[in-house]
Amino acid sequence: MECYNCGARLSENDFCNACGVDVGKYKKIVYASNRAYNEGLERANVRDLSGAISCLKNCLKLNKNHIEARNLLGLIYFETGEAVAGLSEWVISRTIREEKNIANDFIDRVQSNQGRLESITTTIRKYNKALELCQQDSLDLAVIQLKKVLSMNPKYLQAHKLLALIYIEKAEYEKARRELERTLDIDRGNTDALLYFKEVDSILDPSEDRRNKGIFNSSKDNSGTKTYKAGNEVIIQPINDREPRGITAFIQIGLGFLIGLCVVYFLIVPAKVNDAKENMNADIAAYGETIDKKNAEITEYESRVSELENDNISLRDAVELYEGADGAIDANNYLLTAAYNYMTDAGYSEVESALDLIGNDYLEMASYEYNEVYGYLLTQIGPSVAGTYYEEGIAYFNQMDYASAIRSLSKAYMYNPANDDALYYLALSYYESGDVNTATEKFNELIAAFPTSAVSDKARAKIDEINSNQL
Amino acid sequence: MINFEEELKKFHPSLEIEDSESDIYNRDLTDMADLFIQLVKEDYDEEEIRE
Numbered sequence: 001m002e003c004y005n006c007g008a009r010l011s012e013n014d015f016c017n018a019c020g021v022d023v024g025k026y027k028k029i030v031y032a033s034n035r036a037y038n039e040g041l042e043r044a045n046v047r048d049l050s051g052a053i054s055c056l057k058n059c060l061k062l063n064k065n066h067i068e069a070r071n072l073l074g075l076i077y078f079e080t081g082e083a084v085a086g087l088s089e090w091v092i093s094r095t096i097r098e099e100k101n102i103a104n105d106f107i108d109r110v111q112s113n114q115g116r117l118e119s120i121t122t123t124i125r126k127y128n129k130a131l132e133l134c135q136q137d138s139l140d141l142a143v144i145q146l147k148k149v150l151s152m153n154p155k156y157l158q159a160h161k162l163l164a165l166i167y168i169e170k171a172e173y174e175k176a177r178r179e180l181e182r183t184l185d186i187d188r189g190n191t192d193a194l195l196y197f198k199e200v201d202s203i204l205d206p207s208e209d210r211r212n213k214g215i216f217n218s219s220k221d222n223s224g225t226k227t228y229k230a231g232n233e234v235i236i237q238p239i240n241d242r243e244p245r246g247i248t249a250f251i252q253i254g255l256g257f258l259i260g261l262c263v264v265y266f267l268i269v270p271a272k273v274n275d276a277k278e279n280m281n282a283d284i285a286a287y288g289e290t291i292d293k294k295n296a297e298i299t300e301y302e303s304r305v306s307e308l309e310n311d312n313i314s315l316r317d318a319v320e321l322y323e324g325a326d327g328a329i330d331a332n333n334y335l336l337t338a339a340y341n342y343m344t345d346a347g348y349s350e351v352e353s354a355l356d357l358i359g360n361d362y363l364e365m366a367s368y369e370y371n372e373v374y375g376y377l378l379t380q381i382g383p384s385v386a387g388t389y390y391e392e393g394i395a396y397f398n399q400m401d402y403a404s405a406i407r408s409l410s411k412a413y414m415y416n417p418a419n420d421d422a423l424y425y426l427a428l429s430y431y432e433s434g435d436v437n438t439a440t441e442k443f444n445e446l447i448a449a450f451p452t453s454a455v456s457d458k459a460r461a462k463i464d465e466i467n468s469n470q471l
Numbered sequence: 472m473i474n475f476e477e478e479l480k481k482f483h484p485s486l487e488i489e490d491s492e493s494d495i496y497n498r499d500l501t502d503m504a505d506l507f508i509q510l511v512k513e514d515y516d517e518e519e520i521r522e
Contacts, residue, residue, distance in 0.1 A: 004507075004508050005508075021511070026504060026508075029503045029504050029507055030504070033503075061503060062502055062503040063503070063504055064501070064504070064505070065504075081485075082485055082486065084485065084486035084488055084494075085486050085494075087491060088486070088491050088494055088495050088498075091495055092495060092498070092500070121487065124485045124486070124487050124488075125487060128484040128485060128487070131482055131484060134482075135479065158482065158485065161482070162482055165478055168473055169475040192481065195473075196473065196478075199472075199473050
């Protein structure tokens with residue numbers, strides 16, 4: 001602190017050590033200005049810009065040479081969109097103290113950005129134009145201008161406030177509220193904005209009306225309702241209507257939920273269930289048809305399988321008939337072989353061997369021609385072959401090899417049915433081998449075929465012997 | 472209750488660049504200290520006149 005009279009540095013005393021003037025009161029004025037500056041700084045720190053401006057102005061009223069206060073005031077003006085006012089303060093500050101003054105930096109920064117400077121100038125001009133339009137009652141045009149201003153400088157405090165006021169006048173309270181919120185974001189302590197906000201809040205939230213005096217009713221209707229605009233909608237609200245709060249709201253919500261559940265249960269669910277049932281029945285019917293169809297196919301296939309099996313059996317039997325032990329194919333081959341051997345004079349034994357392979361069962365079912373050929377060959381070779389087999393059979397009989405004797409003598413008789421001796425010895429071979437019944441049969445056959453033959457008498461005697469033995 | 476007209480009166484045009492020079496020149500920068508000094512000087516002058 002310097003003496004106002006001589007400029008000397010002041011001490012703690014209430015007088016100047018250099019010139020002796022009384023500086024007590026002067027010091028108090030300076031101290032008061034410093035206190036105002038400190039308070040302004042505190043308010044600026046908490047964004048109470050209006051309060052800060054007031055304190056800083058008081059500080060400068062007490063002490064115009066307070067450089068810090070003036071610089072801070074200029075800064076606050078610049079922040080709130082009053083750029084020219086801010087520049088003015090900085091210029092004055094630089095005039096008071098040119099060196100070591102931050103105002104020089106502020107001014108240089110603003111002047112160096114010409115584009116920004118022009119933008120600031122334009123916004124101020126438009127704002128002034130908007131204010132003029134408001135005074136001329138052209139509120140819509142003013143709104144347009146103000147919106148342009150705020151798009152260029154969103155922190156222009158006065159523009160926000162004016163726009164909010166216009167919205168309040170037009171009963172667009174929601175928009176007014178938004179603008180006021182933005183205003184208070186910039187300057188928390190702005191009393192005008194707080195006053196407007198309080199009014200708008202009381203209109204938008206009527207439950208607060210009971211605590212406040214002077215309820216703002218925008219509607220001229222005396223039926224107890226309020227009419228106001230919210231965006232593009234006009235809202236008509238009863239004054240004394242209170243929204244349910246707390247338990248009441250909860251109960252009402254619960255009731256609504258229950259009613260909804262009942263509607264769903266009694267109206268919607270049965271319809272859905274019926275639809276589901278119909279769909280299921282349709283599916284079941286379709287499946288049933290498919291099953292029936294498949295069953296019919298299965299039955300058909302089963303009958304075809306049965307037919308095919310029967311055909312298979314018949315065919316196998318037929319094949320077996322041709323290929324079996326007494327098969328036609330083999331029998332034909334044997335007869336052909338026998339005929340061939342006979343024609344080529346291969347020897348009676350060869351012919352006999354082939355004929356011997358032909359079974360008697362086949363001969364019974366063979367054709368007439370087949371039997372004729374067989375019989376012819378047999379007669380051609382029979383006597384010769386029969387003689388050979390007879391001699392062979394007698395030899396076996398004498399050797400008591402009755403089984404071999406039976407084979408040979410059977411063939412001997414077969415090839416020469418007139419040989420009664422062969423039949424006799426055949427019967428004897430059966431008798432001697434123990435097959436009495438067959439022996440008896442053969443003896444009877446002999447008697448029947450050769451009743452007057454000598455061996456027939458022997459056969460009769462043998463039969464009597466057998467009968468007596470059996471008795 | 473907010474009166475639009477009354478509230479509108481509180482709004483003043485902002486300073487434009489062209490107005491800044493005149494604003495600075497016309498600003499009354501007299502502060503309390505200046506008034507105090509003036510009062511002291513007036514008292515001193517009166518004392519000298521009496522003497």
